[in-house]
Structure formats: C-alpha cells, structure tokens
Amino acid sequence: MYAIQTFNLTRYYGSTLAVDHINLNVEEGVLFGFLGPNGAGKTTTIKMLSCILRPTEGSARVAGYNIVENPLEVKKLIGYSPEYPVLYERLTAREFLDMTALLHGIPDGEREERVIEMLELFDLKREADQRLAGFSKGMKRKVNLAAAIIHRPKVVFLDEPTMGLDARSARLVKEIMMELCRKGSTVFMSTHVMEIAEKTCERIAIINEGVVVAEGTMEDLQARVHEKTLEDIFLTLTGGPEVKELTKYL
Amino acid sequence: MRRRIVWEIISLEFRLFFRSGYRQNQAATIVTLIFFNASFGIWMSLGSIGVSLAVQAGVLTVESIFNFLLLVFNGLLILLLLFNTLSFLAICSREEDVELLVPLPVTTAEVVAGKMVWNFLVILFYVFIPLCGLMAPVGLVLGVGVASAAFAAAILVLVASSGLAGLLGSLSLRLFKPAKMRERLLVIVSISSILGIFIFQFAFSRVFSGLPDLLRHFSLENPLWYISPATWAALFSWGLYRGAVTYAIMPIVGLLAMAFGICFFSFKYAVKTYYSILTEVRVAPRLLTPSAGRVGYPLSFLRSVLGDAGYSIFLNEVRMTRRDMYRLMQIVMLIVVVAVMFIPHVSSAPSMPLQASGFLLGMTGLLIPFMVGTIAIQCFGFEGDAFQLLKSAPVRGKQIVLGKFAFYLIVSVVELVIFLPALSVILPISPASLLTVLFSSILGCIGVLGFSMYIGVSWPDFEKVVTGLFGSQRRGVSMLGTLVYIVVVMLIYFGPNIAVFAASSFLNLPIALTLIPATIMLAIGFVALGASFKKVEELEVA
Numbered sequence: 001m002y003a004i005q006t007f008n009l010t011r012y013y014g015s016t017l018a019v020d021h022i023n024l025n026v027e028e029g030v031l032f033g034f035l036g037p038n039g040a041g042k043t044t045t046i047k048m049l050s051c052i053l054r055p056t057e058g059s060a061r062v063a064g065y066n067i068v069e070n071p072l073e074v075k076k077l078i079g080y081s082p083e084y085p086v087l088y089e090r091l092t093a094r095e096f097l098d099m100t101a102l103l104h105g106i107p108d109g110e111r112e113e114r115v116i117e118m119l120e121l122f123d124l125k126r127e128a129d130q131r132l133a134g135f136s137k138g139m140k141r142k143v144n145l146a147a148a149i150i151h152r153p154k155v156v157f158l159d160e161p162t163m164g165l166d167a168r169s170a171r172l173v174k175e176i177m178m179e180l181c182r183k184g185s186t187v188f189m190s191t192h193v194m195e196i197a198e199k200t201c202e203r204i205a206i207i208n209e210g211v212v213v214a215e216g217t218m219e220d221l222q223a224r225v226h227e228k229t230l231e232d233i234f235l236t237l238t239g240g241p242e243v244k245e246l247t248k249y250l
Numbered sequence: 251m252r253r254r255i256v257w258e259i260i261s262l263e264f265r266l267f268f269r270s271g272y273r274q275n276q277a278a279t280i281v282t283l284i285f286f287n288a289s290f291g292i293w294m295s296l297g298s299i300g301v302s303l304a305v306q307a308g309v310l311t312v313e314s315i316f317n318f319l320l321l322v323f324n325g326l327l328i329l330l331l332l333f334n335t336l337s338f339l340a341i342c343s344r345e346e347d348v349e350l351l352v353p354l355p356v357t358t359a360e361v362v363a364g365k366m367v368w369n370f371l372v373i374l375f376y377v378f379i380p381l382c383g384l385m386a387p388v389g390l391v392l393g394v395g396v397a398s399a400a401f402a403a404a405i406l407v408l409v410a411s412s413g414l415a416g417l418l419g420s421l422s423l424r425l426f427k428p429a430k431m432r433e434r435l436l437v438i439v440s441i442s443s444i445l446g447i448f449i450f451q452f453a454f455s456r457v458f459s460g461l462p463d464l465l466r467h468f469s470l471e472n473p474l475w476y477i478s479p480a481t482w483a484a485l486f487s488w489g490l491y492r493g494a495v496t497y498a499i500m501p502i503v504g505l506l507a508m509a510f511g512i513c514f515f516s517f518k519y520a521v522k523t524y525y526s527i528l529t530e531v532r533v534a535p536r537l538l539t540p541s542a543g544r545v546g547y548p549l550s551f552l553r554s555v556l557g558d559a560g561y562s563i564f565l566n567e568v569r570m571t572r573r574d575m576y577r578l579m580q581i582v583m584l585i586v587v588v589a590v591m592f593i594p595h596v597s598s599a600p601s602m603p604l605q606a607s608g609f610l611l612g613m614t615g616l617l618i619p620f621m622v623g624t625i626a627i628q629c630f631g632f633e634g635d636a637f638q639l640l641k642s643a644p645v646r647g648k649q650i651v652l653g654k655f656a657f658y659l660i661v662s663v664v665e666l667v668i669f670l671p672a673l674s675v676i677l678p679i680s681p682a683s684l685l686t687v688l689f690s691s692i693l694g695c696i697g698v699l700g701f702s703m704y705i706g707v708s709w710p711d712f713e714k715v716v717t718g719l720f721g722s723q724r725r726g727v728s729m730l731g732t733l734v735y736i737v738v739v740m741l742i743y744f745g746p747n748i749a750v751f752a753a754s755s756f757l758n759l760p761i762a763l764t765l766i767p768a769t770i771m772l773a774i775g776f777v778a779l780g781a782s783f784k785k786v787e788e789l790e791v792a
Contacts, residue, residue: 050353075355082349088262090269102258103354131269147350 003028003155003186004049008058011044018044020210021058026188026203028154031181033201034190035230037238041210042190043083046157049188050080063154076104079148083159083190085140089133093124093143096132097150104151118146121176123169137164145173149180156180158189162196174200198230208238255356259364260371263341267372282729287379294322295383302387315388316488319400322384323407323480330373330411331418332583338369338412338419339579342520348528362520366513370412377408396491403483403502406509410479413513420520479508556652559645563653567629571657577625577632581661584621588614588669608683608761611673612751615691616744618665622695623702626658627735628726630789631710637789647786651703651779658702662695683761694743694768700775704782705735707789743771 004026011019019041026032036042047053049062051071060067063077088096097118101111119125122142127135132143141164148156158177162170177187178200191197197204198218205215214221214237218230227233268280301318304310342365351361381404389397482505489497553561571577633640640650666688674684709731727735746767754761 052348052352072355072357075353078353080349080353086346086349088266088346088350090266091262095265099258099262100350100354103255103351103356105355 001028002026002061003030004032004060004062004188006045006049006058006060009045009048009055009060010057011041011048011053012056017210019048019055019207022207022210022212024205024212024215026186028186029181029184030202031177031187031200032189033197033204034188034207035192035194035197035204035234036190036207040207040238042207043159045207046080046159046188046190050078050157051075052080077154079151079153079156081141081144081148081156081158081161083163085137085144085164087132087135087140087143090131092129092131093119093135094128096143097146100147101150106151114150118150122146122172138166138169141165142169145176149176153185155186155188158187160191161189162191162193170196194230194234204230206234206237213237252360255360256364256367259356259361260368263365263368264371267368282733283375285733286376290376291380291383294380295387297322298384298387302391305391312391312491313488315391316484316491319388319487320480320484323404323483324478326377326404327407327411327478327480330377330408331414332586334369334373334412334415335418335583336580337372338365338415341365341369342419342524343528352525352528358524359521362517362524366412366416366517366520369415370409373408373412374405381405392487392491396487399490399498400483400487403486403505406505407479407483410505410509410512413509413516416516416520417512420516420523479505482508552656556656557649560649560653560656563640563645563650564656567654567657570632577628580625581622584618584625585665588617588665608679608687608754609751611670611677611679611684611687612747612761612764614669614673615666615687616694616747618669619662619691619695619698620739620744622658622662622665623698623735623739624732626654626699626702627706627731629654629658630706630786631712631726634712637712641789646783648783650786651707651782655699655703655779658699659696662699663692666691666695686762687764690764690768693765694747694771697768697771697773697775698739698743700779700782701738701771702735704778704785705731707782707785709734710789738774739771742774743767 002025004024006022006024008021008023009019010017010021022041022045034042034045044053048055049060049067051067051074054068059069062074065073065077067074091099094115097115098111101114106114116125119128122145124139124142124146127139132140135143141161145158145161148158156177161173161177165173174196177189180187181202189197189201201218203215203217204221206213206221214224214233216224221230221233222228225233225236227236297318301310301315305312305315342362347361381401385397385401385404388400392400482501486498486501486505489495489499489501549561552564556564571581630637670684670688670691673679674681706727709728711726711728711731747764750759750763750767751761753759754763
C-alpha cells in the first residue's frame with residue numbers, strides 16, 4: 001500500500017520548470033529521504049504534496065486522496081514542517097500548538113493533553129508561555145516540528161528538519177521520525193545532511209534540476225553508480241563541475 | 251466546527267494585532283488605541299456639540315445636523331476605506347500563512363471569512379467610541395431614537411467600507427498575477443452587481459415620491475452622491491427624524507443591500523483569489539524585466555548630486571517600492587484619495603466660490619506632503635533584517651538618508667506638480683494663487699519629509715507585519731513615532747495652514763501667508779534631516 005504516489009507531477013513558475021514529471025511511490029511506514037542540490041525542486045515537490053502549491057501538470061495521491069481533487073482530506077491526514085522556521089511570532093508556543101491542534105479538529109479535552117505532550121517531547125515546557133519571537137532558531141524549528149505531528153498524521157512532510165538544530169535536538173528529531181515510522185506513519189523528508197539520510201532513511205530519491213535521477217534503497221543506489229557513500233553517489237548523480245576545478249577561482 | 255474555525259482565525263488575528271514587537275505585554279498598543287480613540291472622539295464630539303448648540307440656539311436649522319452627519323460619514327468612509335484596504339492587504343498576504351494555514355485542513359472560505367470579519371472589527375476598535383462621542387450631542391437635539399438609528403446606519407457604512415476594502419485589496423493583489431478567465435468573469439460580475447445596486451438605488455430614488463424633495467434639500471442632485479453609502483445613512487436618519495417611515499425605508503433598504511451586497515461579492519472574490527494570492531504572489535518567483543544599466547539624463551544628474559552610494563540607495567528605494575505590493579499600494583491609494591477629493595467637485599467646480607476653490611487647492615497641497623510623509627517614516631523599518639547589509643557596507647549615514655529622502659521628495663513633487671495645476675484648470679483660481687500654493691507646498695514638503703526621515707530613523711520597527719495605527723499591517727515605524735510625526739506636522743504645518751486658508755477665504759487675507767508655516771516646517775525639516783544623518787549611524791537591527 002502506498003502512502004504517496006506521484007503521477008508525472010510537474011510545476012512551472014512562469015516559464016521556469018521547477019519539477020519535471022516526477023513519478024514516486026512511497027510505501028506506508030517508510031522513512032523516505034528526498035535529496036538534491038539547491039534549487040533542484042525538493043521544496044516545490046514537498047509543497048505540492050502538502051497541498052500548498054498546485055501542480056501545473058500531473059497529480060499525486062497522499063494517504064489515499066488525490067491532492068488536486070481532495071486537498072482538504074489530504075490536509076487532515078498530513079503534517080508539514082517548512083524549510084525555514086515559520087511561526088506566528090507574537091503567539092506563545094502553547095497558543096500556537098493549541099491553535100494548530102484546534103484547526104486539525106482535535107477535541108477540547110484532548111487538545112490540552114497533546115499540547116503538553118509536545119511541549120515535553122521537544123523540551124519546550126519552560127518556554128511554553130513565552131512569545132515565539134524571542135525563541136532561538138532551533139527552538140522555533142522544534143515548535144514547527146511539534147505542530148507538524150501534534151495531530152498524529154499518517155504522512156509527515158519535513159523540509160530540512162534538522163537544519164539549525166544542535167546535536168542533541170537533531171538526535172531527538174531522528175528518533176522521533178523513526179518512532180513515527182514504527183507506529184505506521186510515513187515520513188517524507190528532504191535534507192542536505194547525507195549522514196542523516198544514509199543512517200535513517202529506508203528509501204532515498206535524488207532529484208536534480210526537477211528530475212528524479214535515482215530512487216531506491218541505499219543498496220540499490222550503491223549498485224547503480226558503484227560508489228560506497230551516499231555523498232559520492234549524490235555527487236556522481238547530480239554532476240556539475242569538480243570542486244577542485246572551482247577552487248582555482250580563489 | 252466551521253464557525254469554530256472562523257472564530258479561531260479571528261482570535262489569531264486579534265492576538266497578532268494586540269501583541270506588538272517583542273514585548274511580553276500589550277500596554278503600549280492599548281495606550282495608543284485609547285489615546286487615538288480619545289483624541290478622535292474629542293474632535294468628533296466637539297464638532298457635534300458645536301453644531302447641536304448652534305441648532306438649539308437657533309443659529310442653524312435642524313437640517314444642518316444631517317448635513318454635518320453626511321459630511322462625517324463620508325469622511326469616515328474615505329479614511330477607513332484607505333486604511334482598511336491596507337490592513338486587508340497585509341493580513342491576506344502574510345507570508346507565514348502560506349506555511350502555517352494553507353497546509354491545515356481548513357477551507358479558504360473559513361480563513362477569508364475570519365480575516366474579513368476581523369478587518370471589520372479593526373474599524374470598530376477605532377471608531378466605536380468616537381461614533382458614540384459624535385452621536386451623544388446629536389441625540390440631545392434629535393432624540394435618542396433617531397440618534398441610535400443614525401448610529402446603526404453609521405455601522406452599516408463601516409460594513410460597506412470593509413467590504414469595499416476586501417474587494418479593492420483582492421483586486422490589487424490580483425494585479426500582480428494575470429487572472430484566469432473564470433476569475434476575470436467573477437470580477438466583472440462582482441463589479442457589475444455592485445454598480446447594479448447603485449443604479450437601482452438611483453433609479454428608485456427618482457421614482458420614489460417625496461424623495462426628490464429631500465434630495466434637493468441636501469443638494470444631492472449630482473448622481474455621484476449615490477455611490478456613497480454615507481449618503482444613504484444620512485438620508486435614512488433624516489427620514490426617521492421627519493417621522494416619514496416611507497422616507498426612511500428606501501435608504502435603509504438601499505444601505506443594507508449596498509453594505510451586505512458589497513461584502514458578499516467581496517467575500518466571494520477574496521475566496522476565489524486568496525489561495526493564488528498566497529501561493530503565486532508570495533511563493534512563486536516573479537520574473538522581472540532586466541532594468542540595470544538604464545540611466546537616463548535626469549538620473550545621471552541625481553547621481554552627481556547624491557554620489558554613487560546615495561544614488562544606489564535611491565535606486566534601491568525605487569525598486570523596493572515598485573516590487574513591493576504593500577508600498578506601491580500606499581502610493582497608489584494616495585493618488586486615489588486625492589482623485590476622490592476632486593471627483594465630486596468636477597461638475598460644480600466652475601461655479602464654486604473663489605474662497606472654497608482656494609481652500610480645496612490648499613488642502614490638496616497639504617494632504618500630499620503629509621501622506622507621503624506617513625509613507626516615508628516607514629522606509630528604514632521596511633528594510634527589515636536587510637538593514638544589516640546597509641550597516642556593513644561602506645556607506646555614510648548621510649548618503650543612506652539622502653538617498654531615501656530624494657525618492658520620497660520626487661514622488662511628492664511630481665504629485666504636487668500634476669494635481670495642483672490640474673485643479674487650477676477646473677477651479678476658478680488665479681495663476682498667482684496657484685504658484686504661491688505650489689511653491690509653499692514644495693517648501694513644506696521638503697520640511698515634512700526631512701522631519702519624517704528623523705522619525706523613521708529614531709523609531710524604526712523592523713518587524714514584517716505589526717499592529718499599526720489603523721490595524722494589523724506593515725508599519726515600519728513604532729506607534730510612538732507615528733504619533734510624534736502626526737502631532738508635530740499637524741501643530742506646526744497642517745493646522746496653521748488650514749487656519750491660513752480659512753482666513754484667506756473668509757477674511758480676504760493674502761494666501762501668501764501660507765509661506766510662513768511652510769518656511770517654519772522647512773527649517774524644522776532641515777534640522778531634523780541633519781540630526782537623522784547621525785542617528786542612522788547609531789541605528790541597530792535587534
């Protein structure tokens with residue numbers, strides 16, 4: 001059973017092609033890594049799958065619903081954490097999580113419990129009633145992640161979830177992602193940190209210039225390009241000038 | 251659940267509105283709101299008391315109260331339409347909503363409904379107490395019933411204003427992305443329906459017996475008056491006062507249809523466009539026509555005056571304004587407001603008394619520098635975090651200030667040079683008066699803008715969307731800064747100038763007296779500009 005299926009998913013910005021007819025199948029309960037160089041189309045793909053952007057062509061099914069025909073049903077079943085921490089900074093962490101839970105339709109009695117659970121999980125209880133404007137980047141990231149999973153979604157889209165986090169928090173996020181998958185949720189994550197993708201993701205897709213250039217398990221990718229580490233696989237598949245060549249300009 | 255979600259959106263907007271900046275308490279916002287309400291309320295009730303006393307003393311007829319209400323309602327409508335559109339633009343294009351509201355299982359209609367209701371509540375925050383201050387003395391003369399009905403009609407005027415603000419806001423935002431055919435069709439249907447309501451009311455007024463007398467009484471033969479819901483609110487109060495229910499029914503039916511009709515179409519259109527406004531305008535990169543390197547003669551001259559750094563700041567300000575919907579709309583709305591001031595006078599202009607013509611010309615000459623100044627005070631705060639880049643560049647404070655100052659000066663002078671001579675074509679004004687007012691306005695404008703640079707640099711607010719004096723909007727300057735600007739410019743420049751124009755109109759004093767407050771403002775502006783050179787060097791982004 002697939003949690004995410006894309007069918008020639010395409011997105012143009014004006015005349016610029018950002019995502020070019022991608023086809024992906026992500027099974028339920030899988031931690032899926034989505035890698036690619038800057039500007040490859042990772043965030044655009046995640047935004048389309050989260051029903052933030054509409055595809056120009058093609059479609060996708062997320063948690064059993066079509067993202068174009070039933071966006072509201074999709075949104076009920078997904079969680080989304082943006083690339084950069086984005087919050088209503090004049091709310092407190094508690095208020096923000098409470099609002100997100102309410103908009104997800106969590107009933108009154110349960111909502112408070114879930115908010116406290118999330119604050120404890122992300123070690124934010126002391127700062128729960130402070131305005132988000134005063135939070136550090138890492139703390140803001142944690143609030144975004146908490147908001148993405150507070151309603152126990154079936155599919156979670158995390159765009160660079162560990163960016164800006166200290167080692168301890170990054171470890172916590174990795175553990176949370178794996179636990180979510182163990183409990184049956186699907187996690188679709190983009191990252192630039194090869195080590196995290198290599199160690200945590202069951203399947204990986206690499207996107208370059210809007211096109212998915214490889215997809216499979218770590219072993220599949222190693223066998224395909226005859227490289228051992230994910231970093232080497234990534235560099236081989238995404239091409240571009242050699243680093244040594246570029247440093248001559250310095 | 252639907253209602254609950256709409257309520258949650260209103261509650262979110264409420265909290266964002268009242269929590270300004272990084273402070274943990276809302277005292278500053280609340281004090282400013284109270285200050286604004288109190289001062290605005292005092293002015294409104296003073297006017298109302300004056301008219302009511304004059305009526306009781308027999309100096310004025312009782313009908314003058316309705317003329318007074320008509321004037322106030324129309325003034326409120328135009329003022330609130332301007333600020334509510336800006337507020338709507340800000341709350342409907344908030345960047346955070348893309349990442350936080352769009353992925354949630356809430357419908358666009360729920361979000362837009364919450365935002366539109368909030369936009370109306372914002373108006374009420376600002377004018378509820380002043381409206382009470384306005385109506386209390388009126389009630390003493392006309393009776394509580396009529397005053398309450400007039401109050402309710404005024405609230406309907408506000409409903410119409412916030413509906414129009416929604417429509418104007420959505421249309422303005424949509425200008426930045428070519429609309430699809432269905433959306434275009436919806437705009438055409440919405441605008442035609444609203445026009446239809448106006449035409450229906452006008453036609454109805456012509457066939458409704460008794461009403462033409464009433465209209466003549468108010469000198470409302472000009473059909474343009476029917477565009478304003480304020481007219482219908484005043485007519486409704488008048489009908490009730492006369493005890494003629496039939497007089498009152500038509501205006502209130504018209505007002506209700508107008509207010510809720512506008513809100514309905516505005517809501518429908520906003521729902522249709524909100525998603526694309528957020529995702530297409532805020533997320534998608536906009537392809538721009540390359541413009542670098544095109545430096546014509548006037549800009550070369552400016553470069554030689556400002557120097558390379560100052561010129562670069564100037565160009566940056568031009569580009570930022572051109573490509574920033576919110577800033578561009580502020581300038582566009584200023585032009586619209588000044589144009590709206592003209593339209594009702596076009597047909598009656600040639601027969602207008604000389605005094606009234608001079609007064610209108612003078613007011614336009616005052617309004618443009620004052621309004622551009624309110625935009626200019628935001629220019630440092632609007633830099634946001636990017637101000638760090640300016641601070642780290644080898645640019646002197648003087649060049650930063652002058653670069654920005656030059657942009658706003660050019661905007662104001664161009665508007666003055668277009669609007670004042672245009673007015674003199676339709677109004678009976680002598681060339682000498684025109685030149686005097688134009689010269690004085692340019693002098694005052696330099697002073698006001700110099701002072702606004704000092705305000706902008708002394709009280710900047712680098713946050714993106716904050717509570718402004720007129721709602722949740724991008725402000726760029728603290729509330730205190732805005733108040734200092736308004737108080738100083740009003741006391742030193744605006745107020746004395748109005749007195750001069752009034753004196754020259756009624757006492758036949760020379761209009762050249764306007765040069766006195768303009769020169770004083772110029773001197774203050776120069777001192778403030780000098781002080782802002784140093785201030786900007788000390789300015790830090792938190």
